[in-house]
Amino acid sequence: MTSADLRTRPARPMVSPLPAARRARRDVQRGPNLTLGPTRTARTLALAALAVPAVLWLLPMAWAVLTAFKSEQDASDPVHWVWPQAGFTLDGFRTVIERGDLPLWMWNSFFVSAAVTLVTVAVSAAAGYAFSRTVFRGRRVLFALTIASVLVPPQMLIVPWFQQMLTLNLVDTYAAVILPQTVAPVMVFILKKHFDTIPRELEEAARLDGAGHARIFWSVMLPLSRPMLAAVSIFVFIGAWNNFLWPFVSTSDPALMTLPVGITAVKDAYGVNYAQTMASSVLAALPLVLVFVFFQRHIVKSVATTGLGGQ
């Protein structure tokens, strides 16, 4: 209950005229539970309805983890397919880690994603500021062009990008993987929209003190935009971390592969070792899932604000 509600609503009658109304109002008073009745049956039904998809969604992950802790022999035992005959083992993980490429790909993924995020956010924030707060010739046309390019699916650019990297002699370099991913017109749009919402009065004081655009951008706009920048950064990072097609096309050297590309290559190279395959899957999944466990609130907010293109 917010103070605004208290102000705008007349005092409640002690006894409500209709039993239904009384019951409904009691629901409201229960707090976040606004859409569901308070009855035990309703809650049980909802819980059951929710438990079904939850089980269906958790099952594949449980199966992956279970397989990862089996020996290869137990993993491909068609009869005892649930509990391993030889007990649980860390052999799958040990083999995968000793092979050594998985940590390397994780590092590559981290490096590439961090670089993409850093460049994208810096460049998009500056452009967003330019489109929101400055005047120069061609600004409207350039912004219109930026918005229009949101329609361009990056997948259609892999052929010319590849040609470009051949010409620039960048095939199989980090630069080739990173650079094309840093063009994010949506992020420019989102940040421009965001800067538009910051009251101009806040810059006036700085401007009167003689601050130029650089100072205002750095010391007024960016600090005020910290939550939005965080949201955009998380979103870009997840996108880059999971990006597959372009890193797949632009790297053939295993030493440069990102995680999604690398573990796929392993599957083809090592054939059917299910326990090892699942061990590497679990390890590959771990970083971002752990981050989510600890920063759930931030990630949820990032997706909610950025996922809709800042709407």
Next chain:
Amino acid sequence: MSTPLAAPDRAPAGDRVTRPVATARRLVPPGLLFALPFLVLFALFMVWPLVHGAWMSLTDTSLSAHDPSFVGLDNYAEALGDADMWQAVGNTVWFTAVSTVPLVAVALAMALLVHTGLPGQWVWRLAFFAPYLLPVGVIGLLWGWLYQPDLGLYNHLLQAAGLDGFAWLSDKDVALYAIVVATLWWTVGFNFLLFLAALQAVPDHLYEAAALDGAGAWRRLWHVTLPQLRRITGVVTVLQILASLKVFDQVYLLTKGGPDGATRPVVEYLYDVGFTGYRLGYASAISYVFFALVVLVSAAQFAAFRRREK
């Protein structure tokens, strides 16, 4: 931010005029300087590839070494008569249709149920959203294993229930739907979070008003919640359709487009033509066919939106 909000003696309307003239007249306007890094990357990796791709689509450029020559619209003429391409377009459209419905509906249902405030919010969100955080390589490995015909989980479960298993990924009539299910599992959490955020944004006073009017849980769902979600549902649907049209990763990793091209989407076809068949010119033409498809669908959605808003 604790900056003093307004300088008392500032002239409200005149600041643009009185700004130091020197700044505005500098050789490069400061605004352009701010936009420049983005514009350079934009020109290099968006505008130029688009132009270059369009040019390549008019040539017989190949990855094997020979000088490309201009062939006019030959590539497009070939594409129009290319049964494989039409199959890929058909697969893409069908995948989009079949995947969008559950990806929106299931996400909405999950969000409504979670939003009822049942205990364990943290667990529900983790269960539904965590798969979205898995790199697609993991999706390929995990679902390839789940769908494994002899040892995979799903056939084990079916057999335990006395049913026949499926050759999930190698049966022409099943493979595309198996990929839809994997996609649903992987990405529904994203839409789920969008709906959840929208639900949290529905103003409390609407529920309170409805409750005071005696509306029960169902009527509140039907007359308050769902109408409030109409706009976001439209937006999520539009975004989902566009995302589904671009499908490639999980299809490529699970079936490589097979069996017999039964699951191959347009993006994989352009990849196959360009990077397996080395025909970059033709692949560029396919890219533009794909672009046309995306633009067409976007335009149709835009028109539908306009009509509804009227």
